[in-house]
Amino acid sequence: MSEKQRSGVGGSPGIAIAPAYVLRRERLVIPEYRIEAQQVEAEVERLERAFRDTRSRLAKIREGLKDTGLVGDIFDAQFLFLEDPTLIENASRNVREGRLNAEWALQRELRRLEAVFESMTDPYIRERASDVGFVVRRVLHALMGREPEGLQNAPPGVIVVAEDLSPGEFAQVKRGQISGVVTEGGSRTSHVTIMARSLEIPAVVGTEGGWVRGLADGTMLVIDGRSGAVLIDPDEERVAEYTKRRADHQTLDRQLLRYVPLPAETRDGVAMSMLANVDQIEEIPDALRYGAEGIGLYRTEFLFLNRTDLPDEEEQLDSYRRVVEAIAPYSAVIRTLDLGGEKMPTGLSLSEEPNPALGLRGVRMSSARPELFRTQLRALLRAADCGHVKVLLPMVSTLAEVKFARRSFEEIRSEVTGAGHIGAQKVEFGIMIETPAAAVIADLIAPHADFLSIGTNDLIQYTLAVDRSNEQVAYLYEPLHPANLRMIQRICQAARRAGIVSGMCGEMAGEPLHCWILLALGVGELSMAPFAIPLLKKLFRESNASEARSLLSDVLHLGSADEIRAHVERTMAGRFPVEFERILGTG
Amino acid sequence: MNRIETEVEICNELGLHLRAAAAFAKLAERFDSEITLERGSMSANGKSVIALVTLAAAKGMRVRVVAEGDDAEAAVGALVELIANRFGEEQ
Numbered sequence: 001m002s003e004k005q006r007s008g009v010g011g012s013p014g015i016a017i018a019p020a021y022v023l024r025r026e027r028l029v030i031p032e033y034r035i036e037a038q039q040v041e042a043e044v045e046r047l048e049r050a051f052r053d054t055r056s057r058l059a060k061i062r063e064g065l066k067d068t069g070l071v072g073d074i075f076d077a078q079f080l081f082l083e084d085p086t087l088i089e090n091a092s093r094n095v096r097e098g099r100l101n102a103e104w105a106l107q108r109e110l111r112r113l114e115a116v117f118e119s120m121t122d123p124y125i126r127e128r129a130s131d132v133g134f135v136v137r138r139v140l141h142a143l144m145g146r147e148p149e150g151l152q153n154a155p156p157g158v159i160v161v162a163e164d165l166s167p168g169e170f171a172q173v174k175r176g177q178i179s180g181v182v183t184e185g186g187s188r189t190s191h192v193t194i195m196a197r198s199l200e201i202p203a204v205v206g207t208e209g210g211w212v213r214g215l216a217d218g219t220m221l222v223i224d225g226r227s228g229a230v231l232i233d234p235d236e237e238r239v240a241e242y243t244k245r246r247a248d249h250q251t252l253d254r255q256l257l258r259y260v261p262l263p264a265e266t267r268d269g270v271a272m273s274m275l276a277n278v279d280q281i282e283e284i285p286d287a288l289r290y291g292a293e294g295i296g297l298y299r300t301e302f303l304f305l306n307r308t309d310l311p312d313e314e315e316q317l318d319s320y321r322r323v324v325e326a327i328a329p330y331s332a333v334i335r336t337l338d339l340g341g342e343k344m345p346t347g348l349s350l351s352e353e354p355n356p357a358l359g360l361r362g363v364r365m366s367s368a369r370p371e372l373f374r375t376q377l378r379a380l381l382r383a384a385d386c387g388h389v390k391v392l393l394p395m396v397s398t399l400a401e402v403k404f405a406r407r408s409f410e411e412i413r414s415e416v417t418g419a420g421h422i423g424a425q426k427v428e429f430g431i432m433i434e435t436p437a438a439a440v441i442a443d444l445i446a447p448h449a450d451f452l453s454i455g456t457n458d459l460i461q462y463t464l465a466v467d468r469s470n471e472q473v474a475y476l477y478e479p480l481h482p483a484n485l486r487m488i489q490r491i492c493q494a495a496r497r498a499g500i501v502s503g504m505c506g507e508m509a510g511e512p513l514h515c516w517i518l519l520a521l522g523v524g525e526l527s528m529a530p531f532a533i534p535l536l537k538k539l540f541r542e543s544n545a546s547e548a549r550s551l552l553s554d555v556l557h558l559g560s561a562d563e564i565r566a567h568v569e570r571t572m573a574g575r576f577p578v579e580f581e582r583i584l585g586t587g
Numbered sequence: 588m589n590r591i592e593t594e595v596e597i598c599n600e601l602g603l604h605l606r607a608a609a610a611f612a613k614l615a616e617r618f619d620s621e622i623t624l625e626r627g628s629m630s631a632n633g634k635s636v637i638a639l640v641t642l643a644a645a646k647g648m649r650v651r652v653v654a655e656g657d658d659a660e661a662a663v664g665a666l667v668e669l670i671a672n673r674f675g676e677e678q
Contacts, residue, residue, distance in 0.1 A: 081636070086635040086637045132637060
């Protein structure tokens with residue numbers, strides 16, 4: 001491998017060819033010194049110039065943005081603060097009267113404003129302190145001749161390169177804003193990957209090796225989100241090769257579009273519901289465009305992230321209502337709050353946990369903070385006046401949790417129905433099966449649920465005791481491990497006996513290689529990143545359920561994930577050479 | 588110098604939040620007069636969004652629009668109308 005190439009894990013498919021934008025998170029050390037009287041005017045001028053420079057840099061980025069929606073609003077608010085007389089006048093006064101250097105003068109004004117905002121009772125206004133702080137940091141960067149930081153200001157079309165990205169940081173990126181993502185950390189199933197897939201941004205993760213720090217902004221990159229290749233400053237020949245490959249992929253994607261309006265039904269008449277995982281309301285039109293027949297997983301954590309207060313019932317209702325209306329006439333499975341794990345909230349004061357994946361999250365948090373849970377249930381049940389809502393309870397490990405949640409749900413349902421919201425009567429209540437405990441007692445849980453949904457990311461992680469973001473052991477994370485297949489089979493049997501459907505959300509559901517196995521195991525609904533739907537529809541429509549069942553019976557007795565994977569790959573590639581050449585060909 | 592002031596009640600649902608403050612500052616900017624918005628003992632530069640937001644003027648609170656300058660009368664008239672019209676918001 002040449003110096004100018006890195007290899008990582010293919011996180012989200014697609015090829016991107018674009019300049020790098022490196023997310024740098026260095027601590028800004030503000031120089032503080034007193035200036036002489038005769039330097040004052042020059043220092044004020046330096047301060048004003050930094051404001052002007054920041055404004056014009058932001059204006060340039062703003063101009064390049066096609067999206068005028070949410071991203072535009074963020075930018076407009078930044079301009080307001082940059083042009084605000086309070087900031088610049090008070091900072092200038094600090095220079096003139098206190099003889100402070102420009103950086104110190106501005107920093108002092110920021111501290112003053114932060115203290116003012118901090119003393120306010122209105123959480124919305126307290127939150128503005130961070131907006132002002134953000135703008136001031138950009139000006140401070142300009143004063144010190146440093147490049148500004150932050151993903152929300154990534155110029156359009158770039159490939160974002162970072163050591164790692166938090167879900168909160170990624171949540172600020174809108175579809176179409178950037179061409180690709182490369183991280184040193186992360187793996188096939190970390191949040192970066194999952195979010196990149198749902199936004200259809202090509203991503204390579206787990207590139208390791210500390211190369212990001214030394215990469216210059218604007219360096220040309222080619223990334224292949226399938227193979228995990230990253231080419232740094234490639235020659236023209238390589239760029240041409242990848243440009244052609246990118247065009248080929250796009251042609252294949254276009255050919256798949258004719259499957260969009262068709263149901264995923266096998267030749268021998270077994271139907272699979274094809275649903276979309278959705279994180280942001282703006283993704284719903286695209287989900288429909290790819291042929292989704294509903295939302296199989298809508299996560300509500302994002303309502304609670306990047307803020308200091310908690311969303312009240314009305315705000316939540318407004319958000320859920322918009323989801324439900326956008327997906328109509330189909331239904332939306334909305335998962336109750338699953339905070340904890342890697343996703344740390346700012347709106348909840350939680351003590352730090354040594355092992356958050358095994359800590360206070362999901363229904364455990366709901367039991368610990370019942371008022372939070374009840375507020376969310378009320379909002380969800382009221383939203384059903386506008387469409388079809390299904391409520392999904394995450395992180396269950398005991399029957400008592402199921403009973404507690406169902407009881408709360410029914411109490412609130414009768415309150416809400418009594419208040420005239422009759423839509424609540426038809427809301428289904430589902431249990432997410434994502435712990436081995438819940439999988440093993442699925443037969444006890446199913447009678448209390450209207451549907452089950454298998455959350456494979458966590459189920460696999462807990463079953464195999466593998467941290468999916470730990471590169472040292474990531475190779476052990478294997479969906480086709482016999483233990484996983486037996487877990488899933490058990491869950492589907494329990495659902496069938498209770499007369500309810502068992503769906504699946506998580507990465508495993510959207511992987512074309514698994515489609516026969518999941519069909520044969522008895523999964524009735526698959527929820528995935530929308531872009532994966534057309535190919536899966538094609539595969540199901542050209543299959544027989546009987547073939548899938550015979551593949552399953554061939555592999556269920558095999559003792560290792562490797563043997564199962566090899567057998568499944570051989571069978572699928574033999575049956576669908578074109579489709580799986582594309583998927584397996586790079587390996 | 589001409590000094591005009593008028594007291595008015597904040598009647599939009601969200602109070603003097605970012606968008607309302609921005610609308611106020613933008614309108615104030617059009618006048619040469621010095622404009623301040625006062626609530627109780629606090630006062631804010633009427634042309635500064637940040638200062639206006641820190642007044643934390645919520646729905647139902649009374650504020651004073653003060654203008655000093657040649658176009659003070661027109662300024663106060665326009666700004667009071669903006670507040671009374673809920674800053675152009677729906678509610």
